[in-house]
Amino acid sequence: MFIDTANLEEIKLALKTGTVKGVTTNPTILKKVGKKREEQISDILSLGIEKLYVQTLGETADEMFCDYKILKSIGKKHNTKLGIKVPLSIEGLEAVARIKQDDRNVSILGTAIYSADQGIMGAIAGCDLLAPYVNRMQNNSIDSIAEISKMREFIDSRGLDTQILAASFKNSNQVVDSLVNGAHTCTIPYEIMVQMMNKDVAINAIRVFNQDGKLTL
Template identity: 55%
Template sequence: MYLDTANLMEIAEAIKTGVFQGVTTNPTILLKEKTERMKQIRGILDLGVSKLYVQVLGDSADALVEDYRRVKSVNTENRIAYKVSMDVHGLEAVKRIKEEDPDAEILGTAIYSADQAILGALAGCDSVAPYVNRMENNGVNPFEAIEKMRMFFDDRGLSCTIVAASFKNTNQIVGALTSGAHTATIPYDLFLQMINKDVAGKAIRVFNQHGEELEKLSR
């Protein structure tokens, strides 16, 4: 899975667990950190993150490709992958970026439907990110859409993977994964909710208490 944040403290804590393959960001997430974009990107890379997704910015294919080149200039050890929003300009940008650098890893983002994801895959995206909670808020069943994406990709032997994103609760994360998403990118607070269960915490405290009592018996 991936961690959806640009907060250095959250990233430093989360990567210790071994659960996360990397970090995903977007302009909104980066803005929360009140730090210049490239400086924050370098700071995340300095934490030893294996892969960092950075969204390229622009309202035209030319602008998107130009920003890709700007981000690529800080692509330390090829650890940056590129997020491209999936509209008609994004499709063109994906094609041009792949022509310029076939090894560039591209995640088609802002996916709200199966057909949008299919076009992204056909354009050359290595992965696509359906926005689960936002799809639900707009009357789209995200789990059915993910099933359709996965079926299309698998039936045609496409290597494009599904990175589910945009979650409000942990049930949505599990629903996306069991519907066929290859992986998911989740915020730090939902990661903590997934692992820190009250009932489990009580059991762990009892185990530790009994462990201390056993140690006393051996003295």
């Protein structure tokens, strides 16, 4: 599981749960923090994150590849390889191919996926991970679960190493539905992680247990 944020306090809290193996960001998430991108990357990596994904900027393959080079150099400063997020347009596919030609070992997360055909093309192009936008798909009357299932069927039938990392959630039910219907993992905001665990009925039961337990001390 990944945490989808650039908020350092949220990342620290998420890491304490032992369920998070990395952080995903995008330009909108980074904008919320209000610092320069390189400074935020440095701050997040200082927390001991195993894998950090940062999105390339640009509308053309040339622009995205150029920004990948910048991100690659930032990673080198910290003796780590940043994961690279590439939006899967036709230009994005070209960028994926060029990035893999430059470094076969860099981990690429194909993002902004709204359909199975996008995901399938991303897998063929060489993406290591695919990020279908679950809530955004549903908001556009697209059956996100069906699209994830189709992507997973294609990946499994071809024996590909690509994994589906579901993204864009507004509630915990979307997370569970995605995971049980084909997504290998997911990236979620910290508030969704809390929502998945701190159910009112569970919190109330825990409170009663503690109250009763104190009477036995």
